[in-house]
Amino acid sequence: MAVIVASVIPEKDYENQIKLISKKLDDFHFIPEFRMDLWTNNQKDSIEKYMKIVDDYSLPNIFTFRTEELSIADEIYKIPLNHENSILDIDISIISRNSINYPQNRTILSSHFSNPLEFRNRFEKLAKYGKVAIKLASTFDSENILDILWYVKHTDGERILSIVPQGNENQSLRIVSALTVSDFIYSSFDKPVIAGQYSMELLFKILEMIY
Numbered sequence: 001m002a003v004i005v006a007s008v009i010p011e012k013d014y015e016n017q018i019k020l021i022s023k024k025l026d027d028f029h030f031i032p033e034f035r036m037d038l039w040t041n042n043q044k045d046s047i048e049k050y051m052k053i054v055d056d057y058s059l060p061n062i063f064t065f066r067t068e069e070l071s072i073a074d075e076i077y078k079i080p081l082n083h084e085n086s087i088l089d090i091d092i093s094i095i096s097r098n099s100i101n102y103p104q105n106r107t108i109l110s111s112h113f114s115n116p117l118e119f120r121n122r123f124e125k126l127a128k129y130g131k132v133a134i135k136l137a138s139t140f141d142s143e144n145i146l147d148i149l150w151y152v153k154h155t156d157g158e159r160i161l162s163i164v165p166q167g168n169e170n171q172s173l174r175i176v177s178a179l180t181v182s183d184f185i186y187s188s189f190d191k192p193v194i195a196g197q198y199s200m201e202l203l204f205k206i207l208e209m210i211y
C-alpha cells in the first residue's frame with residue numbers, strides 16, 4: 001500500500017503541532033511533509049528551532065522549501081541535511097544548478113509541470129539521477145493523467161515514484177495513482193496546501209477499504 005504523505009503547514013504554536021503529529025503517527029501510517037516555505041515564520045533561525053523539536057520527537061519527515069532562489073535553497077536545505085530523520089524534497093530546477101551534494105537515499109526530486117507533451121521527455125531525463133525518489137505533480141485533464149499512469153506503469157520498475165494529479169477535478173485520480181504506480185501519495189494534514197488533496201484520515205480510510 002502506498003505510503004501517505006501529509007503536507008503540514010507549520011503553525012505559530014508549532015511545538016504543539018509537532019506533538020500532535022507524533023501522536024497521530026500511532027494511529028495512521030503517514031509521514032509528515034513540512035512545507036517550510038508556507039510558514040509565515042520561514043526564516044533560517046526559526047526553521048532550525050523547528051527542526052530541533054522535530055528531532056526531539058524522532059519524527060521521520062519530508063522537508064520541503066519551494067523557492068526559485070538558488071542561494072536561499074542552498075542555505076535552507078543545509079538544515080535538514082544535518083537531521084537524519086529528514087528526507088529532502090527539492091525541485092529539479094534547483095538541484096541541477098546548486099552546490100549542495102544531496103544524498104541519493106534521502107532525496108525526493110520534484111517536478112511540477114502542466115503540459116502532457118513534456119511528460120515522457122522529462123521522465124526519461126530524470127532517469128539520469130539514478131534511484132532517487134521522483135515525484136511528478138501534474139495539472140492535466142483526466143485522460144492525459146490516465147495515459148501517463150499507463151505509460152509509467154509500463155516503463156518504470158525500479159524508481160520510487162509519486163505521480164500526483166492536481167486540481168479538484170482530478171482528486172479521485174490520486175487514488176488510481178496510489179493503486180497503480182505511486183509508492184507514496186500526498187494528502188493534507190489539517191488544511192489542503194493545494195486543490196484536490198484529500199484529508200489524511202479520508203485517504204487512509206479509502207486505501208484501507210481497498211486493501
Ligand SMILES: O=C1C[C@@](O)(C(=O)O)C[C@@H](O)[C@@H]1O
Binds near residue numbers: 187
Ligand atoms: O509536490 C507536492 C504535491 C502537492 O502539491 C500535492 O499536490 O499534493 C503537495 C505538496 O506539499 C507536495 O510538495
